[in-house]
Amino acid sequence: MIRSTYLTVIFFLTFSLALAQDFTINGSVVDENNTPVVLANVILLSEEGEFIKGTVTDDQGDYRIHSIAKGNYRIVASYIANTVESDLLVVTSNIEMPPLVLQSAQELDEVVVTQNKPKLEQLADRHIFNVENTAISDGDIWDVLKRTPGVMVMNNRLYVNGSSKVNIMINGKLVNLPEEDIINLLSGSSASNVQSIEVITSPPAKYSAEGGLLIDIKMKKNLVAGYNGAVFNRYTQGVLPKHTVGTDHFLKGKRVDFSTNYSFSHDRDWIRYSDATTFFEDGQENEIWTAEQKSISKGKSHNLNLFLDIELNEKNALSFSSTSSLSPDNNTIYTSSTDIESTNADVIARLKGLNTLGDDTYNTSNYLDWVHKLNDKGAEIATNAHFTYYDSKDNQELNNDIVEGFTENTSENTLNISSDQIINLFSAQTDLTLPLSKQSTLETGLKFANINSESSILQSGFDETITNINPSESGIFNYDEQIYAGYVSLSNSWEKWKLNVGLRAEYTDTKGELNILSSANTNSYFDVFPNLSMSYTKDKNAFMVKYYRRITRPRYSSINPFQYYISANSIFEGNPNLKPAYRSYIEVDYVYDKDYKFALFTSIKSDQQVQQFIQDNTTNFLIAQYINLETNYNFGADASVSKYFTSYWYFYFLVSQYYNQNKFVDVTTNAIIDNSTWTTYLRANNYFTLLKDESLYADMAFTYISPYVQGNASFRAYSKLGINFRKTFWNKDASISIGVEDIFNKGNIYSTRNYLEQNNSTSTRRENRLFVLGFRYKFGNTKIRDNSKSKSTDENNRL
Template sequence: MNYRELFLVFLCAISTSFMVQAQEFSISGHVKSNEGEPVWLANVLLLSPKDTVLINGSSSDEKGGFKITHIPPGKYFLKASYLENESDYMIVDIDSTKDVGTITISNYAQMLDEVVVTTQKPRIERKVDRLVFNIGNTALSDSDVWEALKRAPGVVVINNQLSVNGNKDIGIMINGRKVNLPKSDVINLLSGTSASNVESIEVITNPPSKYSAEDGMLINIKMKKNLIAGYNGAIFNRYTQGVFPKHTIGTDHYFKGNKSGFSINYSFNKEKWYTQYTDITNYIEDGEITSTWNAHEDYIQHRNRHNFNAFFDYDFDDRNSLTLSTLNQWSPKVDRVFDTETKITYADGSDPSSFITTNDSGEDQINASFYLDFVHKLKKKGAELSLNTHYTYYDYERGQDLSTYFYDNNQNLTDQDDFFTNATQDINLFSAQIDFITPVGTFSNFESGLRFAGIHSGNEIDQSGFDRDQPGINATESASFDYDESIFAGYASIDNKWDKWKFKAGLRGEYTKTRANLDVLNSFNNDNYFKLFPSVSFQYTPNNTHDFHYHYYRRITRPRYNSLNPFQVFQSYNSVIEGNPDLLPSSRHYMAGGYTYKRAYTFELFYKNRVNNYQLLVFQDNDNQVLRFISSNVDRDIAYGFNVTVNKNFTNNWSFYFMASTSYMESNFTDLSSGQKVNEGLWNTYIRSNSGFSFLSDKSLKADISILYSSPVILGNSRQEDYFNMGIALRKTIWDKKASISLGLDDVFNEANLFNTRKYLDQNNTSYYRPESRLLVLGFRYRFGNTKIRSNKKSKRVDERNRI
């Protein structure tokens, strides 16, 4: 309770002592959290129903109990709050001393009649198997989801590579439904979706067994539910200026009836990006450098993109509900131009030479996903049966025209080469899952389910114009590659909560069948395997000061479909990107245990061991002087270390998150050319910091400052040097909070560049990546329609309906 509320309580107590009637009453009850736990030191306020002026108040004890005395007869509003969480308003009619039962702290903001009630949850909450990052009503609300995700706890994004605690196998979900898209397209989807629709981002460090074993960790983006009967909507506009401008416009629409809810989100992006690459390769023969190839590349991308998402909920009755949802992305025009100038110098003093390659390519891609979810609540309280189905269609086509001009040391044209490629990929994914959950006794829930997933990936390529006699060239002229995968899974898990303990454990089994066919060789590759995936989490909280947690899991990563394509596609004259149909699935173990003091300071130890991790590795072919970017398995990766986290609201206007992680990382891989085993390791430290500020008396001005630093790190067969990025975001609400304007600057010091080296055995090359990362972002959002609640309807079933 702040000083203003204390002062009001004091004044009210004095005034009511003079106006007390002959008969006064008291009310009592308990304050609990959404999880049913007692809330200690919660503020319980008695308010006037006419203007919500404070009449009286009290605080809850260690068991959540409270009592307010000396209350005159009449009708009142009763509300409980803890930190910045609040309960719904409760209408109480005081005509006798009474017990009002349980008041539950709710985690959302709403408007009651003409009275605006605003809340902001703690920015970060720790649960038994996840961290919850609440971004509603913060400076990040006017950004896109991808930018907000970069600020989530434990999340590190470098060069659009997403990782959590060093793990890059991250699954993305929206409202608990997996987004089945390639990683680059997931980024496109999230960067085209406004973060104003997001309630929170859950970083699930130990996913329950009901989820596929495919991803080691999950990020669940929880979209806001429209709690208000009627219609409301919004329009938004975001302009980004880097080297080139980027523009996004969009609109959101929500409708809620007695039994149904419907929402549509649409946005259009028009973007132009500029990136620079520098690759320096020292080709080696008999242990000596024979030539140095210095390639500088300017890359410009134009892209138009449409994002369309829709969600529909319908409650047949109190026990049956249906949800239909769709996520769609269409990029009808993606133009890519790579201009590369390569200068060659020879160690023997021969005259240098050079060549210039222009790679002009265009893309067209469609991603469409559809979900149907049905939930039936059984007669036993807390028991339910659910059915989830999903279908994704992905269509991709890319054509490129690669022209190379060769020059001598006097810049005289000596030769020319033209190369044409057209590649297509069609992916169809279908899955169906049935889940059953039931309470067991007083403190436990049992859950089990079955799942089937079927995937078909069809790939075709046509290439012409290349010189078949050029050393190192083995490009496929025309071929078709089909890949089919079927996964049969079942799981069982138990969730226990008793006294001061929370415990989750589960076991999942998955049987996988794969079949790959390359038509030009008439080759078939079949593989069948069955694996078990245990997981366990527990949390022990003896009191509000101390908290202990531990979790362990085993997971699998299956090769991505485009990584399996056995085609050699040229990026420039002497650099090729290659798939690998012989990629093996990767399995990994991860465990972590830690201690949290006063819900703010955490120390955690972790260990992970991964076998057959696959990455896009870079190898130099010294015989043919070609750089090969090839998907390959890394024999083993290990990492162990510790994390230190601070998550604290220093004041009502300043929330702070800090994480420092130090670990030893080691990569063990096989050199492509020699077949020798190579071990590379080092100690790495990365630091994440986020500060959220509120300004002005009504907290209508928000600010967010983020910092990310990483020391050198091992990635496959590469060493990536230091990385630093700092961002600032501001947001101001205007027009009675119906509109907001935002201003942001990402990579303030323009330091978000990547420098990679590969120096071992006969490999000696470096890559320097300089993206268009310092970006000025301007945003505007306006809400319209019904934005106020006209009744005090109970909303305790919101969480149950939040199943999309």
């Protein structure tokens, strides 16, 4: 104890330290004739019956389970339809087990290892939402995220702790996709293979400091030897129908595990926008432009995930993971009608627009991992290499017609725009884990990442006489970035205390070069990123503290210096001078009886990057541009309950009250504008397990958010109510689900930008009210349910 305390003091002073000792259980599985049972499933359960880890027996019927912490456990061995359970084990040292004997007379119709875990587990640096056996597990992963405690989805963007800088991981590996493509991927992926959702609210130093918080989607790994699979089908009806079909396959051998998931989605999306802008001249209101726009998108998407694990020997293991998405020949048609009126409501002109956009997107992310165990105490070295290739091609034709009246700020024309963005990401990381005492474990590692982005554009047909509007006829923008990083992290665990503290250092070197300019834009900077999560538990009371500092580097699409049309009177332009943003976050929690939580939090951001719509009163154009906010901070309090009120009813409720302030510079006057408000967020989820055989599940979810702000925009309140049912049959090998999202259609978004000489509002009406029907059928060896697979890697998500 003296040594651990001494090490902890040294770490706080120098950020270098040490960590814990684990144990090993050896044993064998035999039948009633004392013959070794080969490829029997052996799993380790906690005293409460919670799954810890698993393995299979070798050619001699022997098994070994490594890296077991001090505690009380049971071992369950099974083969075909037979199972045997050990007595309670008290692990304080390495254990040599007597043989576990499988009796042939002990036959069960179904051997199911259940995990009576709560739906929500609160840890110091994260919370874990277990979604198995709920009504939403037959849906897609995107719908599950919408219902995950601690996660908000607003206007199809993810928010955690009030931050939209959220990175998605699958089994510890970053998904390197733009936000809209992540939605497509997760919407086309069945949630039936999801074990849990981990919301990492205080990322350890091991993970990249880039971006925001982390959501790790833990997919299942087949524990049973042999093969099993599933097919699934999901139909969604909104204004337009959407359809997803897919299949999963799991194969486990003695030393090789393989799983794959393929899905095909055919989506048809419908969105309506209403936009009203009052333009000014010499400080006085001049013209009011009111636009009604409808978009219909039709797209097909192929998603393929592959996971391969190979145990080379007792000390070495290899794994390969791949996530790929192909969306060819997607098509979106925008139709618009714009009325231009004087302040007396006289129609000056009426415009009609037709915008046809076609895009092809391909993305593949591949990971290769090697883990070498240095000893039986948990020391290991892990090396990961990662490569992502992303290619998005867009072709757009925009027709603008004046059908009535006349306006000098626009003309009849046909715009043709072609653009392409190719991004290559490569990274390599090595991590060393060293348990040095019973209480402490040290982790350290190095990482290198190289990113290259090439963007090109070609457009024609625009009016070159419009002042302040200078779209690029053609151009190629190359952006290169190298990141060098190192970290050290310490975890301590005593009887009542748990501590994780770390420090990460990153050096970044960037170069942006536009072919039509003679000079390049270069930047280099060095930063350190500390993190801390600490908890103290006594009886039913738990106290937690978390702190971290993070960086958000500019997304590659936001730094492209091109200015191009997105409609007849709207322009998009990137900002190659965008600065990285920094965020410091502190939270203090009190948890009673694992079910009731109260939290105080504050977040301070500098140079936050946002995309804002600015009206140009000289040209009567709307310009979408990326800027850095002057300051942005929020603070508030959360109160929540997550509890089984009965054996069949689990309830989660959250109320959050926070203040959010955004300060930015008005581009016309250079005045600093303050956009801030108090916001209330409510979340209520009810999960029911019904019928005597527990084959019917129901989920009811309600979300409400009061008026909130983001950048220069203010948003109205909105709410959503949804309900889902899931029924299993055929010995739980098949299931059917049905549900309705946003029953009262109250989830539409309305925003305003109203300050100085800016007066603009936008109403966005998506297909929020949806009818969903799903079916899933499992086949093969399904007698023991799948369990979670986890492997940590990280890479930034900035496409």
